[in-house]
Amino acid sequence: MLQALRNKIHGWPAAIVLGVSVFAVAFFGIESYFVSRVDTYVAKVGDHEISQQDWQSRLNDLRQQFSQDPNSPYKPADLETPAFKQRVLDGMINQALLQQANTDLKLTVSNLDVRQAIGSDPGFQVNGQFSPEAYRAILNMQGMTPAMYEAKIRASLATQLLPQAIAATTIVSDADVDAFFRLRLQKRDLRLVELPRPSLTDTNVSDADINAFYQSHLVDYTTPEQVSVDYLEVKQADLKATAPTDDQLREYYAQNKQRYAQPEQREASHILIEVPKNATPAQQKAALDKAKKIAAEATPENFAKLAADNSDDLGSKRSGGDLGWLEKGVANAAFDTALFGMKKGEITKEPVLSPDEGYHIIWLRDAREGDAKPFEQVRAQLAEDWSKNEGDRLYNERAGKLADLAERNPGSLEPVAKELGLSIQTSPLFGRQGGEGVTADPKFVQAAFADDVVNQGNNSSLVQIGKGDAIVMHLNKHNAAAPKALTDVKDAIRQRILDERVDAMAKKQADDIAAQLTKGGDVATIAKAPVRTLNALERDKLASMKDVAPDVLMKAFSLPHPVDGKPTWTVVRTGNGAYDLVAVDKVTEGDPSKVDKAERDGIRGQMMDAMANAATLDYIKALRAKTEVKIAQDRM
Incomplete structure (x- = not known):
């Protein structure tokens, strides 16, 4: 066939075909013929993709939040319902729309805003003051670096910029408040x-x-459709890790030494002279002149008073500009470079300019050199961390084998149970609304009624019932829906x-x-x-x-x-x-004049919040109407 094509296409027609082919390869890239793109997003908002990982992380955060709140109206099973998952995704879509609007309107979150948000978080405070040690310890437990956490806070603050701007323009008049109380009373x-x-x-x-x-x-x-399933379960709690040997602990210590090290730290105070966004040259010069004047006057003795009188950093000026102990990477690059290049007791002679903030006058009050804690000092913590990691490893290995064997023996759980030494358990009959015990879990129910299990007679894929709890199931009995006898x-x-x-x-x-x-x-x-x-x-x-x-x-x-x-x-x-x-x-009708000012102000605030929230939702709705939003339901 190729030879026939060659015989028919020669001369100038062949040149045209060849030219088009070359153009296609050059324009699209030859890799497009060999590499196919596989979409993995849960939702796509314009050009922004919400990944499955981000969506699952949001669900996990909510799951942890609800589990720690005894007054939470949600139960763990609620988080697995399609309606709840859709609400979470809609919230993330709304945030993406607001972030895109920020970009279009050139609205940004300053480093100062980020630092103030972190510094005012009670979770990072000791005796009412921001504690770098507590900050670092909590982030370590969450597996995050300061840069990662600051990016998370910045993204969170970014979604509040427009709602706050809308709220600032919301007006509730005295007549509105009077009308409310006439109705309420x-x-x-x-x-x-x-x-x-x-x-x-x-x-x-x-x-x-x-x-x-x-x-x-x-x-x-x-009578609704019902099934009973046989299942094998692997629980991390049932897997007992052996006590670590001294060699294992020393090896673990060597591999994770940075986790048990005291980082290099600087105790600092600062005075911030803020430079307005989109500042004119005159405004920039005025800020620099003021910063230089303060820097020339600053001494260790008067620094706290100068900060209280002049600093634009509301988070630290009340404490004389005190920032506490700082590690590298906590502040922005310009501030970091200056701070860690100073000598103890020194005050910067020239103001330090940092983007999106302004000019800093920095006083290095004290310094700590970084050093690793000795092995013996952290041995107990090492043993605890090693055991936790070993437990995770054993569970992941066991659950992985369960999934692999179930897939290789799709028609029965018997070979899987024999290989892993597990006992096959059998559930009672339950419907699509679930039952009691393990059959109340929506993920268990969803897997049991999946086509592969209920119709094809295969083993299910691995089902993660909870943290450290995995199940594989096989159909035991299926009762189709049937009318009750008259x-x-x-x-x-x-x-x-x-x-x-x-x-x-x-x-x-x-x-x-x-x-x-x-x-x-x-x-x-x-x-x-x-x-x-x-x-x-x-x-x-x-x-x-x-x-x-x-x-x-x-x-x-x-x-x-x-x-x-x-x-x-x-x-x-x-x-x-x-x-x-x-x-x-x-x-x-009620008499508004009988309502005291405190109650009127409280209601006014609630009305402003409600009106601002409604206006924000309308704004988001308008953004969504003009933005292409794709949702991949099959990936939820």
Whole structure:
């Protein structure tokens, strides 16, 4: 075929084809013929990709946060639901949209903002002051460097720039606050009539009625699909690591010596003369002249007062510019270079300019040289760290073998159990909503009902139930969804038909009485039931009314005001075929003048927050409408 093509394409046609081919290779790159791109993002916002790793990290952070909060409204299983995962992803998409808007509007977070946010975090403070030692120790436990953490804080602050700007323009007037209190302190005079549940005169339900109801409500009388699975489980808690030998500890110490070292540190104070963003040459010169004047005056004796009087660093000026002990990499590069090039007791003669901040006058008060802690001093910590790492290694190795053997023997768990010395466990039957114990875990349920397991009869892939807990399963029993026999539900259907008849009679009775009352007449006579009067009932005290159904009270305070003294009667269903009649006889507006200033200011703040939040959401919605957002549901 190639020879035939060659014979047919020669001369100038061949030159054109060759030219197009060369152009394609040159334009697209020859590697595009050999390398294919595999997308791995969970969502793509414009050109920004939200990776699976970032998304999982956010979920893990929330999981840890909820587990540490005894008052959290969420349970661990909630985090595995598709709805919750989508909410988390939507939040990350909103953050990406705000960050893109920051770029478009040239809004940035300064190094000063980052430092102040870190310095004001109570988690890094000792006796109310920022502690570099606590900062470093906490970051080490989280496996983060100062640079990594600062980048995280900067990204977090960046997503607040626009919402804060929107909040700063939100105005709540005195009239808005007055309107709120007029409504909140409103009082209403109500009349309530609790209508008795009517009695059926016709209790005959034919077999034809039952059969018709059964056929039209078949989904209500269907036993859901259920499965039972055999499974093998590997738990890290069951894997006991042997005690480390002295040689192992020394080797571990040598490999991780930096974790047990005291880094080089400098105890410093500073005075910051801030340079405004997009400063003019005149503004820059004014800032530099002021910094030079202060540097010329500064001595160890007056430095704290000069900082308190002049520094633009709100986080340190109250403590005389004290920054505490700093390690390399905590401050920006220019500040770091100057600080670690100074001698103890020295004050910079020339101000140090750092980007996005301004001019620093630095006083090096003390210095510590870096040195490693001796092996014997950290031996106990070494043993603890080694054992934890060894436990992780053993678990990962064991779980990996479980996954590998299950994949190589897809038709049964028997060979896997024999190879690993594990016992096959069997779950009870459970549906897609889960059951109890391990079958309550959404990930377990999802794996059990996966097509590969329930239809193909294969072993599942490895399922991480929790940290240090992995499972592989195989179908034991599958019961397809099936309608219950009519004979088994016949009595329940008959009662349900009768209940619906009673409800229909009660609704008609209540509507007829309400229609009569709108024309006038005595309510007690027409309704043939006692009338309850509730005068001056306050809107903000409805929660304390325990003897009136909440639905009745909610409806009563949503009814229109009486016109010409004539109330409008309405019907409220209170459940189990019972209805109440409700009317509003009088409405008294609240008096805002009786509310003290502190409460007014508190409500104003809440209203501003609510309005700012609504405006921010509208802004994000507008950003999303003009930005291409792709979500990979199969990767969630």
